[in-house]
Amino acid sequence: MKHISSVQNALIKQVLLLKDKSRERKKSGVFIIEGLREIELAVKGKYTIETIFYYADIFPKEQLEKSDLKASQYIEISKDVYQKIAYRETTEGIIAIAKGKENTIDKLIFNNKNPLILVAEAPEKPGNIGAILRTADAANADAVIIANPKTDVYNPNIIRSSVGCVFTNQIATGTTSEIIAFLKSENIAIYAAILQDAVAYHTQNFTTPTAIVVGTEATGLSEAWRVASKQNIIIPMQGEIDSMNVSVAAGILIFEAKRQRDFK
Structure with missing residues (x-):
């Protein structure tokens, strides 16, 4: 040596x-x-x-x-x-x-015919990305897709905050338009966490092929997701603020989908 x-x-x-x-x-x-x-x-x-x-x-x-x-x-x-x-x-x-691996959309492979996907648009903080990856791993999501990434997935902060889940999740990155086109081509229903034209998340059926999409606290999701979404969803909030940490929101939404799938 x-x-x-x-x-x-x-x-x-x-x-x-x-x-x-x-x-x-x-x-x-x-x-x-x-x-x-x-x-x-x-x-x-x-x-x-x-x-x-x-x-x-x-x-x-x-x-x-x-x-x-x-x-x-x-x-x-x-x-x-x-x-x-x-x-x-x-x-x-x-x-x-x-x-590293080529984390492009075309590399995604779904062994599950009923995939559950978590999409995050333009997350800025590596700690939030790491937390999202840990949540996806815990929920056994079929993939995590990052739209318009602000950093590469091999940032040491992401590796650290994900506790290595960056390696066990199937990950892809791409532009918002590329990801929307991919999801539609795979007949995966899009549920976007957007305030406009939204209904409470728990009223929706996530037992079919589903992509849950979250944005940043500061700017939310881009208009393209509102247009592409099968249904916009919100987490009803009873306090003084109207937003929560993106990784927390992702956890609530993805585990509601898991609950529905486990007990349907």
Whole structure:
């Protein structure tokens, strides 16, 4: 196994770029994963692990050898290097470089003939995206589609906040018009969380092929979704405000669909 002790090493400099720059992740086609559980979920999600870095004082070589992790190369790194490239305050001593996937609409495959899909338009905060992915995983949704994404799905904040669910969900990105066209071509009914012309969400039937669409708290969904929607839906609110966190709203709506499907 190789050993790197200098933070000036070319490969370590690339890791830093991958951590901080979406452009670098897109250009190179690779990204970084920190943490054993996250790396294991990436392997489960059939991601290719190219390189594993480990700091032996936290993650001993013997532990690595006993694990099922497979990579093209394994590199032991010094404390200085690890502290430089580690992203999280609570660390596990292991970081990987993995090859990204083409998360385009045409790559989606539905093994379920009655898919349940969660769509989020232009979510800005990686923490919200991560929470949406965790919710979709918990509900066993067939896919998460992000319309007009503001960041790539391999942003370290998304990986961290999703607790690795970014690797176990089927994910696609595209423009709003591309996604609407795809959903219509697959005969998937669109239910958009929009105030205009809306009815209470629990009055609708989500037991057929369904896409539930949510937007940001600040701007909501674009007009295209209102026009394309089979029915606009709202979560009745009884307090002083008329909106809630997008990941919370997504959770309420997707689990109503699950409730209906489980007890129909």
